[in-house]
Amino acid sequence: MEITSKIDGAVVVFQLAGRIDAATSPSVEGAVNTAVGGGSKRVIFDMSAVSYVSSAGLRVILLAAKKANAAGGGMAVFGLQAGVQEVFSVSGFGRIVPITANEAEARTKLAG
């Protein structure tokens, strides 16, 4: 899994690539904790290069949203591939973490 981030004030956009599962979720959690701890409380995941999300992966996304909300910000995701979209749909994750069409929409959602 590759994790790159760009920080723009209170907004951090993580570009994730590969699989988010039990093996890779600690890296995602660590990256989010560092960013939110540093003041970037609006967290956006660009998932367009994420091919697979397991339950451990969903759990770390839930924890990221919880962390961002607790800091007074929020979280949104965009770019879900079909398989990942199905996982989000079955679990109803979209009711907890907003799914947007693109980064601009995610930024608008979190700014509101």
Add this chain to the structure above:
Amino acid sequence: MKHLTLADEIVVLMLDDTSGEIKPGCLAVAGVAIAAGVLMELALVGRIDTDLESLFVVDRTLLGDALLDDILLEVAAEPRTQPSAWWIDQLSTRHGDLVERVLGRLVSSGILKEEERKFLWVFSRRAYPPVSGREEREAKARLMSVLFNDEVPDPRDTLLLGLAKSTGVLAAILASDEYEKAGPRIAEVAALEEIGRAVGVVTGQVRDAVASIMMAHYP
């Protein structure tokens, strides 16, 4: 303080404080709930993972907890990958009396007392009343917090809510109007975790089977 496992917590919640026995409404699904609780715990500590199709071991390192380790070893030994619902069903029947085993753990850790009680003046039965009841109160408080706050739920609390919903514990804790009002939130949170959805499916099957037997005997 070492926290209780989800299997321990759901047993504490399923117990009737007065009789010291598993509530009649939970009895048929108690083993299923414990099996699911163990799998959930193994998922939270990074030993297993799941997806829409299957449950699989990701780390075989034992935890030093006899119940969790027994089930981890059994899942690791299975040559074919199986879905969560299959494992919950299998483990609930293959591991002897899971209820007795968890009750024994809770007595050993000082959370429950074991008592011999008489009924009909002659017959005796074992009862497991709580020592302080603190663990039950804490678990209920966490469930209420998930239900009546709109915050993003913690994964452990999400899983506990899935167990409490499937076993009928939630319906027993809440007044009927509260349960109805909380319905959308209960459904939303219980769906988040794959093993939480699977335990709902298996407990539904068990209740259907019990109802069929009852209908056959008392049409």
